[in-house]
Amino acid sequence: MADDLDELLDEVERRLCRLPGMGTVAGPRRGDGEEEERSAAKESRSAKLLMSAGSSEEDIDDIIDEICNDSSFAKTPLKLKSNSAGFTSESNSAVVQAYRKRCCPVYLGGSSSPYGIGTNISKRTCDQLRCTACDFRVSLFNDYIWDQSCDYLFFRNNMPELSKLRAKMIKKKGARAYACQCSWRSINELTDLQTDQQLRWVCGKHTE
Numbered sequence: 001m002a003d004d005l006d007e008l009l010d011e012v013e014r015r016l017c018r019l020p021g022m023g024t025v026a027g028p029r030r031g032d033g034e035e036e037e038r039s040a041a042k043e044s045r046s047a048k049l050l051m052s053a054g055s056s057e058e059d060i061d062d063i064i065d066e067i068c069n070d071s072s073f074a075k076t077p078l079k080l081k082s083n084s085a086g087f088t089s090e091s092n093s094a095v096v097q098a099y100r101k102r103c104c105p106v107y108l109g110g111s112s113s114p115y116g117i118g119t120n121i122s123k124r125t126c127d128q129l130r131c132t133a134c135d136f137r138v139s140l141f142n143d144y145i146w147d148q149s150c151d152y153l154f155f156r157n158n159m160p161e162l163s164k165l166r167a168k169m170i171k172k173k174g175a176r177a178y179a180c181q182c183s184w185r186s187i188n189e190l191t192d193l194q195t196d197q198q199l200r201w202v203c204g205k206h207t208e
Contacts, residue, residue, distance in 0.1 A: 103128075103203040106193040110174045111142035113190050117206050123190060130204040131180035136160070138201055144169045144177040145186035155181055 103118035109125040116124030129138035139160050147168040158164035159181045178185045
């Protein structure tokens with residue numbers, strides 16, 4: 001592009017020299033002078049182009065500085081802080097869940113069987129039972145069994161009021177009466193809940 005500008009300027013100079021009153025090219029000395037003027041003009045234009053290129057580089061540097069100093073970069077630490085806050089909340093949730101455990105397997109038992117988290121090694125009876133059919137917590141009564149006349153309507157209408165349930169509770173040492181609003185059992189010894197397929201009872205988690 002610089003060569004094109006030089007040729008254009010040379011053409012302008014040649015036309016100006018041909019105008020009336022400007023003289024004509026007559027001798028070698030005149031031509032030598034014109035060549036020197038053209039060389040000087042070219043050097044001047046080259047210097048201007050270099051200065052222009054330098055100013056362009058300075059402009060680019062200024063733009064880069066503005067981008068680096070832009071206030072939007074200050075938002076990055078806030079995002080990192082938000083991520084760390086989310087990690088903290090997730091950690092707290094994990095800690096809470098660690099203190100809530102389920103029995104596996106779930107055991108029922110008589111009044112002599114201790115309560116706790118049931119495992120294959122520690123066979124403890126679950127006292128956090130909940131029925132998935134009626135969504136009631138399972139009530140249990142030590143040293144009692146249910147009368148044989150109990151039916152679904154009796155528990156449907158009377159659970160969980162103990163004063164009404166007593167009407168069909170029979171005292172029996174070592175036994176334990178279980179009941180929700182739709183099912184009931186009288187247990188005398190340690191029993192795996194999985195052996196009774198009709199019950200919809202599950203461990204509702206223990207808090208240690």
